[in-house]
Amino acid sequence: MPEIRYNIITREWVIISTERAKRPEDFAKPNPRRGTPATYEPGCPFCPGNESQTPPETLRISAKGSWQVRVVPNKFSALDAEGELRRHNTALKREISGVGIHEVIVETPTHDRTLAQLSEQELGNVLSAYRQRYEAVALDSRVSHVTLFKNHGERAGTSLEHSHSQLVGTPIIPPQVRDRMETALRFYDERGDCIFCAELADELMDEVRVVEQSDHFCAFIPYAALTPFHLWIFPLRHTATFLEATDAELADLTGLLRRVLRKLYFGLQNPDYNLSLRTFPREARGMKYYHWYLSLIPRVTRVAGFELGSGMFINVALPEASAAFLRRTRTE
């Protein structure tokens, strides 16, 4: 019989199709990409030599006389970097001027390399760029929250093939973050504990859904994973915001994240995915009830009407089986 599981952090119910679950191997489909990508594309705004096609850099991490990571304002920004924050409320309507920061983090000069193919040092530079820009953008007085995410592949919504992440500083706290804050605050009120720390302790005790562990981080498939291979990466040390991660922790995360990305790359044949860094707002620094983490959702199945119409997901893979599969998948 299927199981319906509850995620205490997201407050989502997920139908786990234990009987008609596919075998983990069955999700590994070669992804039909359009044509064969080249190491260099003359028309690509993120390729070396085309730097003038992007707005001026906000950060550059150099490598071998050139650059390895570049951060630039998004040319097609969803928000306006200039202008004042105005808020207009009526009885039923709330409106805020669309000011904010929208940047692109170009992760490699090589057109066809994916995040999983970067060396540990190169991936470390990407995470370092994340933190440097996160810190800078969070200081903008109009910004209430910074969202950091990456879309890999067409099914994940990428419009540009060249590997990149995005950073969006919004003048509001996004709904999902606000919901996590409400839930975490209530849990702390009732139990005197951080809900993320409690969940992590539970997963470490159960062991069966853990994929990778390092000195400072744990990657696991949540008990009520929304989709096959849905991964959470939690820092072991209670830390409310990404800003509080130490250099040693970031270096350790680099190694773990790389192993996880390579397991997906080899085990599921370079699947499309969405990666996001979920951190609480800058002001939450030091708070006892929030906890930053990474979420990775491979797009191996499709979100359809039932999910949209109910907020309930159907996961056709058993989280324990997905975790076991990833544990035994090679990283090299």
Place this chain on the structure above:
Amino acid sequence: MPEIRYNIITREWVIISTERAKRPEDFAKPNPRRGTPATYEPGCPFCPGNESQTPPETLRISAKGSWQVRVVPNKFSALDAEGELRRHNTALKREISGVGIHEVIVETPTHDRTLAQLSEQELGNVLSAYRQRYEAVALDSRVSHVTLFKNHGERAGTSLEHSHSQLVGTPIIPPQVRDRMETALRFYDERGDCIFCAELADELMDEVRVVEQSDHFCAFIPYAALTPFHLWIFPLRHTATFLEATDAELADLTGLLRRVLRKLYFGLQNPDYNLSLRTFPREARGMKYYHWYLSLIPRVTRVAGFELGSGMFINVALPEASAAFLRRTRTE
């Protein structure tokens, strides 16, 4: 400058890209469907003559010696129709046995006809099947809520081409419904009014986002629409559950829904879409703060990492422009 708008019912913030908004016409792309569908497919389990390929009918609406609508249990049910409801709670985990009802509503015997192409009488039969099965399934003591939805087209997640809807009776109230209930209850507590009635009154006063009106219903693009052409259809009369709609209201809804579907069909060239009927649980019948409605989301853009990582949507169409476009689109 873009606007960030808040939907008071869903508590979602949406970035409305007023400047880089596309013109409504630009979303009308001919949908590349696989091959040319035929009026009859020998291998299709929903085509006449193949009735034995589905489990036994739970409802049949006859027409011209044969049938027009058939409702059958889903052969690949996400939930188990047999078995007892068991609940298992530990300190951090909640699990319920996956019992429930999962049915398929076959809307027409003709393989290649879409909902928009049905006659008013035929569409009325589909809505009648919705209500009959909704009533029956809601009486199952293990069922806490019934979700009714339709996926049209591949981007909306359909696996079978032959036009059909689905009904899922779950042993829990799905998260989105529970969230709407919490929000509505809080609004009523603060304002003494139904939040849906208040929103409807506001939209009727503003007029600019209204697409279609009838004696008993109003179709509009919400002020903070999540995506281009995102439509809500509200009953004008305060009614908490779909069960309370009268026959006259259902007949009126049939006409309005058909006009809306045909506007999308002609204006956006038969776009993929998800349609869902959002009703509160059976026990909410007569309650002052809930209000059932229909939600229709054409899949003309793609949900990507920013939405997944923040719960915030970017709508690249101005709701007022989308509504004006649909108002002037033909229905015949």
